[in-house]
Amino acid sequence: MEIIELASGERKSVIITETQKSDLKNLTEEKFFFNWRALEGGSIVYQLQLKEKEGILGVMGLIDFPDEARVEIKLITSSKDNIGKKKKYEGIIGCLIGYACQLSLTKYGEMACVSLVPKTEIRQHYIKKYGMEDAGWQLFLDGWRLLNIVKKYVLCM
Incomplete structure (x- = not known):
């Protein structure tokens, strides 16, 4: 996976790993908007960082619903310095999604589905940028949209 450094246009390789308990102390609201410790127990939290381990650039909490062949993105965000017009990298959220x-796909094959409940102000952004389908309260990806x-x-x- 790669993200793009906007200043240079250079592609940078990233890795996504499951966040360890010791990493949660670094996921503060000042850097990542949410209280990530509140997700402990119910969600698995993943972090995205450059392969050079520059620091955590994005975070996502997932909940698995095996009976529905669905993975729900409970929370997702880039670090505060990677949001808006002055962000350093492009593609963080896309890589996490x-x-x-x-x-x-690995768990559920052709039945795979990913969903999220977006904030009202970014609902249309997810639909336009990532091709998510509107299911009322949630947005989702499945089939060819998920594969894309x-x-x-x-x-x-």
């Missing part, structure tokens, strides 16, 4: 899609996200962000961006 792509990773969730890949996990769902994996191809774009996980396999070759």
Whole structure:
């Protein structure tokens, strides 16, 4: 997986790993908007960072619903310095969503689905940028839309 450094246009390789308990202390609201410790127990938290281990650039909490062949993105965010017009990297959220899609595909094959409950102000952004479908309260990816996200962000961006 790769993200793009906006200043240089250079592609940078990233890794996504499951966050360890010791990492949670670094996931403060000042850097990542949410209280990530509140997700302990119910969600698995993943972090995205450059392969050079520069620091955590993005975080995502996932909940697995095996009876529904669905993975829900409970929370997802880039670090505060990677949001808006002055962000350093492009593609952080896409890579995290792509990773969730890949996990769902691995677990559920052709029945795979990824969903999230977006904040009202970014609902249309998820629909336009990532091709998510509107299911009322939630947005979701399945079928060819899910595969497109994996191809774009996980396999070759």
